[in-house]
Structures are given as C-alpha cells and as structure tokens.
Amino acid sequence: MSNAIGFRMKAGVLAPSTNTTVESDFNMMAPYGVTFHMGRIHIKDMRLSSDDLFENLLDQVRREMPPAIERVMTCRPSCMVMGMSGETFVGGREGNIRFEENVKKLSNGLKVYSGASATHHALQKYGAKTLGIVTPYQLPGDEQVVKFFTEYGYEVKAIKGLKVKDAVAISEVTEDELRVAINEVNLPDVDAIIQCGTNLSMVRLADGAERYLGKPVIAINAATLWHALRGEGIMDKMDGFGRLFREF
Numbered sequence: 001m002s003n004a005i006g007f008r009m010k011a012g013v014l015a016p017s018t019n020t021t022v023e024s025d026f027n028m029m030a031p032y033g034v035t036f037h038m039g040r041i042h043i044k045d046m047r048l049s050s051d052d053l054f055e056n057l058l059d060q061v062r063r064e065m066p067p068a069i070e071r072v073m074t075c076r077p078s079c080m081v082m083g084m085s086g087e088t089f090v091g092g093r094e095g096n097i098r099f100e101e102n103v104k105k106l107s108n109g110l111k112v113y114s115g116a117s118a119t120h121h122a123l124q125k126y127g128a129k130t131l132g133i134v135t136p137y138q139l140p141g142d143e144q145v146v147k148f149f150t151e152y153g154y155e156v157k158a159i160k161g162l163k164v165k166d167a168v169a170i171s172e173v174t175e176d177e178l179r180v181a182i183n184e185v186n187l188p189d190v191d192a193i194i195q196c197g198t199n200l201s202m203v204r205l206a207d208g209a210e211r212y213l214g215k216p217v218i219a220i221n222a223a224t225l226w227h228a229l230r231g232e233g234i235m236d237k238m239d240g241f242g243r244l245f246r247e248f
Contacts (some may be wrong), residue, residue: 132185
C-alpha cells in the first residue's frame with residue numbers, strides 16, 4: 001500500500017544534527033506527493049576551524065551515520081537522499097562511489113542520491129567544463145571538492161571557501177556574503193558556478209544569480225533534490241529553484 005501523503009516518493013534524508021537548512025529547502029521544493037523524513041547524524045563537536053577539527057567532524061559522521069540510517073529506515077523510505085555534501089566529496093570520484101555504496105548497503109539496497117554526484121549530473125546537462133565554486137569549508141574541505149571535480153574532468157578556475165568556524169554557523173552566512181562570493185568566482189572563463197554545503201541557504205539566490213549572470217549557478221540542495229526526483233521518475237518542472245528544475 002502506498003503512503004497516503006508521500007505516494008510518489010518517501011525519501012529518507014541523512015543530515016548532520018547541526019544542519020538547519022536542508023530540511024527547509026527540501027520541503028520548500030517538494031512536489032505534491034513527495035515527503036522527506038530526517039535521519040539526524042549526531043554531531044557533538046561542531047568546530048571546523050582547523051584541519052584536525054575537520055577530520056574530527058568526518059569521523060563523527062562515519063561513526064554516527066549507521067544508527068541514523070537505522071532509525072530513518074523504520075519509516076520504510078523509498079530512497080535515501082544525502083542532506084550533507086562535504087562528506088560526499090571526500091576521496092574524490094572513488095570516495096563518492098564508496099560513500100554511496102556504504103549508505104546503500106546500510107539501507108538494504110535503496111537508491112542513494114548525494115550532492116557530489118548530483119552536481120556532476122547537473123553539469124553534464126549544461127555541458128559545463130570550467131567551474132567557479134563557493135563553499136563554507138576550510139582548506140581541507142575545499143581540497144576534497146576540487147579533487148572530485150578534477151577527477152571527473154572539470155577545471156576549477158576559482159574556489160572561495162568561506163572558512164566558517166563551526167557547522168551551525170554555516171547557516172548564519174548571509175545572502176550578501178554569498179553574493180560577494182559568487183561574484184568573486186565568476187571569472188570570464190567560468191562556465192558554471194557550484195555552491196557546496198547543504199547548510200548554506202542559497203537556492204533562491206542561485207536562481208536569481210543565474211538570471212543576471214547568464215550562466216548556471218547550481219545550489220547543491222536544489223541539485224540534490226533534482227537528481228533524486230529524476231532518479232525516481234518524477235519529472236515535474238518547477239520555477240524559482242534554478243534552470244535545472246525549469247528545463248531538465
């Protein structure tokens with residue numbers, strides 16, 4: 001029997017307990033008949049201000065993700081969607097594949113949709129080759145993002161890491177700060193701009209920036225949901241969330 005509300009897609013969403021943006025973004029973009037059910041990954045130490053602290057955050061995610069999956073699986077989701085992005089870039093192309101395979105195994109074979117692979121699929125739709133990237137990360141996180149895209153054959157022309165001090169503070173970055181960062185990485189030879197970090201609120205801003213810059217500006221929450229919906233056969237076109245939803 002299909003779910004009375006989520007009769008088209010009932011997605012389990014994995015997100016750090018520090019994230020206050022992705023759930024709101026997904027619900028804002030949700031087509032009729034699609035629901036999201038959060039599996040919170042407990043983050044006890046949210047600091048990000050050094051290489052060691054960044055690695056410590058990743059260790060917490062790896063340790064706490066299995067119980068988060070176990071809890072969200074009790075609602076019998078139809079797929080798993082990653083409400084976190086930094087972890088999905090770690091290890092580059094192969095690291096992302098391993099990450100998705102691990103989540104698939106822990107969720108009894110459900111399809112898995114991550115931000116890293118979503119942005120790659122989005123860029124293929126545009127035929128983009130050169131990138132400007134905005135992240136909330138410190139240098140180690142930015143290095144993993146560059147590694148991922150480089151291994152898929154893209155050229156990263158510019159990257160702006162905002163070096164946010166901790167995981168909760170990512171959600172406190174303002175639209176004005178993001179607008180400055182977008183303009184900073186918008187070099188003349190950049191085909192597309194990517195925003196990483198699911199706790200950055202940039203879906204609406206990216207939609208507007210595409211219109212005045214005349215090139216793709218891909219917010220990772222929009223790309224991830226677009227990738228999941230299309231992967232589940234939901235082809236609804238929507239306005240206000242970027243060209244991906246309007247055209248592909």
